[in-house]
Amino acid sequence: MTRGMYIRRRLLLMLPTAFGVTLVTFLMIHLIPGDPAVTMLGVRATPKAVAALHREWGLNKPLYEQYWLFLTRVVRGNFGVSLFYNSSATGIILSASLVSLSLIVYAVVLSVVIAVPLAVLAATHRNGISDQAVRAIPLIGMGMPSAWIAIMLILLMGLKFHLFPVAGLQPGVLGHLDSLFLPGLTLSLGIAPLLVRSLRSSLIDAFDADYVTTARSKGIHEYRVLIRHAIRNALASSLNILGLQIAFLISGTLVVETVFALPGVGALMVNSIYRRDFPVVQGVTFVLALAVILTNLGTDVVHSLLDPRVRFE
Amino acid sequence: MTDLLLSVKNLRVELATHREVVHAVEDVSFDLGAGQTLGIVGESGCGKSMLLRAILGLLPRGGRVTGGQVIFQGTDLLSLNNQQRRDVRGRSIGMIFQEPMTALNPVMHVGDQIAEGPIAHLGYTKKAGRQRAVELMQQVGIPDARRRFRAYPSELSGGMRQRVMIAIALACEPQLLLCDEPTTALDVTIQDQILKLLLHLQESTGVSMIFVTHDLAVVSQMCQSLAVMYAAELVEFGLVASVLPDPTHPYTLGLLRAVPDFDKVKAMLDPIPGIPPSLVDPPEGCRFRPRCEFAQEDCATGDFPLQFTEEGRASSCIHQVLCRNAAHADPVIGSRAAH
């Protein structure tokens, strides 16, 4: 199978899921107890405003027609009008997405920077003290709420030692890097333990693999064996774990952006919930699910580039 | 006799697994002349692969050499430090593995895998390394080498993969090639092609080979001398031409009887009854005794080292006469002896 065919097939497989996601986001509104329009606008809403919303959402039409209406709007990228900002929800979500995207990329880079050396250390000194220590990390790390990590980082690195800013987003590239450091670190500490665990075990598998023995039989330097042969294979197999963790990172942005007062989609969702801004909540939910689907697609494509075997399975 | 290239002396290898220590190689000694090919035969798990890997210091995790020497061109390889050992690996001694699918890195172009050795040892630039890799691929009979350079192992057939493996092992023109069952994982027709390729390459480069296999037919096709290994020990050693028609150890005789012979009416296999002893705590006396048809009381105690007999042959059996008589009485083996 060629690379192009593989990617096309994966895209086709993605469609039914994306379709299902629109269905779930659509039905969310109908799970609201009572009249959704009244709940959205609050009890003091004028009958006129309620009627207007009924018209906009087509609430008096049959369900399948409402869904069709919703689908056509979503395909055109229209999530309705924010009840709080009174402007297009899509625009608000898009501008917030950029902040979250850079935060997530930052977190992924940080977690790789943290996880790879630890995993290599553990795998090369198997059952030694460093290995035992590294193996204990997931045990502790898995149980840490990211809200708590955030508070602790603020307490230690922000307030005690004044190393990094603890709230808001500063302008400029350097300002971004600076103010996103603690939030990025918080998120990455959430996923690094799992990444370390999977990298360690795939590295150990790689060290025992025949191709590493072959590489050694060529008499090339041990660093080259490690980097070109062992780590590359281990990364290829750990990539899936990282891809799955993106969903976790996206969840994490809700807390982290709230704690660090960053204007991203996570904070937008939490704030819109406080403001009972249904169209924005619905839009963000949909966009985030779409992001997960696209990430999975992206992971598979990158994986197929790194490891040619997957295309043949 | 030609110049001595490799001399293994009293080599011992231990393999520590979860709970127990396996004595994988015990007190093994043999010599190999320049340009010669030695076959090492034995059942699975008799320690022949460990012996081969110990020569290059490529034992799996838990394995270690506990005694002996591996003298290659006058130097004991076991006394070298890591850097010196790397200089020998790939440069002076190449190795071919059994399973070409797993022995090649799945995420690296095969050409780059071939070029690694010359770049590391011969100071080739990346470009020159590529050039050399394409040359080697042509040499080992890979058609369309320039295009296949960028292939991944999964895109090649088993035979092509093993050719890549051979190109890797020969990339720096080593003096010695270690082959660990290089044809076992392949189809019979491909097997034959690979063996012919190796013979051809040996003629053109003069490389010496150690050929580990469980197939006596392969040994008679490829090798001048033969070492038979049973339960971590060598039990018989000698020239192929003298050992195969006239075995002096009952285990060698058993192996010969288990070879299907299509020339004769007798196409039935005679497997050796029983299983080899555990190498965790090997029994006293001759290790083949429980499975041996000629076993006597005196086989049960004492050591059974390899004893040299006439014309550079050696056997660990103390009742060689019984074995030879039985071999001569066998129509198939006996007829070979008569040649």
Place this chain on the structure above:
Amino acid sequence: MIIGLALAAPLITSYSPTVLNPSQGLLAPSLHHLLGTDELGRDVWTRLLYGARVDLEIAFLAVLASFVFGTAVGCVAGFFGGWADVVAMRAVDVILAFPFFVLVIALVFILGPGTKSIYIAIIATDWVSYTWIIRKEILSTKRLEFILAASALGYRPLRIIIRHLIPNVITQAIVYSMSDIVFTILTIVTLGFLGLGVPPPTPEWGSMMSDGQQFITSHWQLATVPGIAVVIIGIGLSLFGDGIADRLRVE
């Protein structure tokens, strides 16, 4: 041990977790108040213990319900295949496409605050993991000979599922459920932290953390302590899960 402490909470502490005592607010840790008091004068140690009851109870019950429901769906999908399988796996794919916490929080928001919403949101989101695991296991077990033999003997599907399949495929799900409980506790705590969890004044670790956050410079222990409690629970359950995994594997 923590579970024991939580159950015995009323015996261990003499304070009430909810009664306010503003005059005793923000006390430092002392013999009277082991971990001090919060801004409303409530004993932190007491609230920690009662909070454990709330968080653990929701997590255990929600995971149990997800486990039972997800396993049932997984069995049906894996065993019968066909339409049931297609529908179930589409649903699983779609729910897995949502980031877990995003879907939970959206559901809690829509259903309105309260413990009931938290249960529904977690179960609705969490069951898919079990369906996924069980279905995969069943597909590989179904081809084993003793299952084929049971089918050939003409046993009814329900009997085959209950007597032969489930005992063989349940291990993976049990092992997963251990880390799932930790994860669910984190979810509940995070909901509480964002103010969408168990409504006050019920003591809950997440809301304790966010309340304590305001006093982080002066009274760091208020926000720190509940987090440490979560970490300890996490380690305990992980070790317990590893132990169970080892024992199940041996058998």
